[in-house]
Amino acid sequence: MGKKLLMKGNEALAEAMILAGCDAYFGYPITPQSEVLEYLAIHATKRTGMVVLQAESEVSAINMIYGAAGAGKRVMTTSSSPGVSLMQEGISYMAGAEIPCLLANVNRGGPGLGTIQPAQGDYFQSVKGGGHGDYRLLVLAPYSVQEMVDFVKLGFELAEKYRNPVMLLADGAIGQMMEKVELFPQQERIDRKFPWATTGKPKNGERRFITSLHFESELFEKVNIRLQEKYKKMEEEEVRYQTTNIEDAEYIFTGFGLGSRICAKAMQLGREKGYKIGLVRPQTLFPFPKNIYAELAPKIKGILDVEMNAGQMVEDVRLAVEGKTRVEFYGRMGGMIASPEEILDHFEKKFIK
Numbered sequence: 001m002g003k004k005l006l007m008k009g010n011e012a013l014a015e016a017m018i019l020a021g022c023d024a025y026f027g028y029p030i031t032p033q034s035e036v037l038e039y040l041a042i043h044a045t046k047r048t049g050m051v052v053l054q055a056e057s058e059v060s061a062i063n064m065i066y067g068a069a070g071a072g073k074r075v076m077t078t079s080s081s082p083g084v085s086l087m088q089e090g091i092s093y094m095a096g097a098e099i100p101c102l103l104a105n106v107n108r109g110g111p112g113l114g115t116i117q118p119a120q121g122d123y124f125q126s127v128k129g130g131g132h133g134d135y136r137l138l139v140l141a142p143y144s145v146q147e148m149v150d151f152v153k154l155g156f157e158l159a160e161k162y163r164n165p166v167m168l169l170a171d172g173a174i175g176q177m178m179e180k181v182e183l184f185p186q187q188e189r190i191d192r193k194f195p196w197a198t199t200g201k202p203k204n205g206e207r208r209f210i211t212s213l214h215f216e217s218e219l220f221e222k223v224n225i226r227l228q229e230k231y232k233k234m235e236e237e238e239v240r241y242q243t244t245n246i247e248d249a250e251y252i253f254t255g256f257g258l259g260s261r262i263c264a265k266a267m268q269l270g271r272e273k274g275y276k277i278g279l280v281r282p283q284t285l286f287p288f289p290k291n292i293y294a295e296l297a298p299k300i301k302g303i304l305d306v307e308m309n310a311g312q313m314v315e316d317v318r319l320a321v322e323g324k325t326r327v328e329f330y331g332r333m334g335g336m337i338a339s340p341e342e343i344l345d346h347f348e349k350k351f352i353k
Contacts, residue, residue: 016152032172033106062090072197092131096212100159117335118172123312249278290320
């Protein structure tokens, strides 16, 4: 059993980086995730020798990540919605160059500068590829402070397995809330000796180059085809989700992150009123767990998707069910969070009354 502590989400995220043997963090403060950099500045360097650097901007931070990750180091950055937007060019470069890294977006309300309150409006940006070109990120959606910790360890492992950036898509509430967490043991910072890393010319070997620039169209198409094959493998092997009360369910509530926690309480309230409601919670947003929705669709009367946005994941739910059941949406925006009672009331208006 690991050490158990009461921790704020952002601080637990930072602690997990240290425990995961992260070599370097490059970032820039932005609410509601600034505690990550503050915690690392106090604890990381003196405990493990990890490099912690506040860059002059998010654009600088992502390019520092590009360089350090290209040298085979385990590196991470965090930001919040507008800051992640500034990183999109660098993220696309890293996906194209097949460089592993871990990113975290502690989502705030938008569009624009918006609000510092929690939201989920960055689903499209994270899951559909916020930068240019045909690339995908592996996207993990924590719904608790515990998963903020667990997904750091998992995220690094997946990034290195696939040589691809991985995104943790959280929100301001999870970043700021305090919960009990169980920490995993300290992992050593090691030289991982990746065969692709730009660590100098090997003896009796060729120079190593990392680039996403290709002038020959035929060659670049082959690169793109290889990337798409990799993303397909992710879809075959890395789907993660949780279900509750689906065995007898006539209706399904679904959501990700904080929204799914509120759905769980709404499901409980509905069950107390006699409604047979189950819950599906995606833990990976890409790859999306489309098969569980497709499997349930012919057996149920409908799905209510709940998000803290205008309706983004709901499009993937509708694609997954292929019209075989009714899909309704309920969302709050601008930093507003739905209550379980609101969700159940909307469910009754759409499906019962």
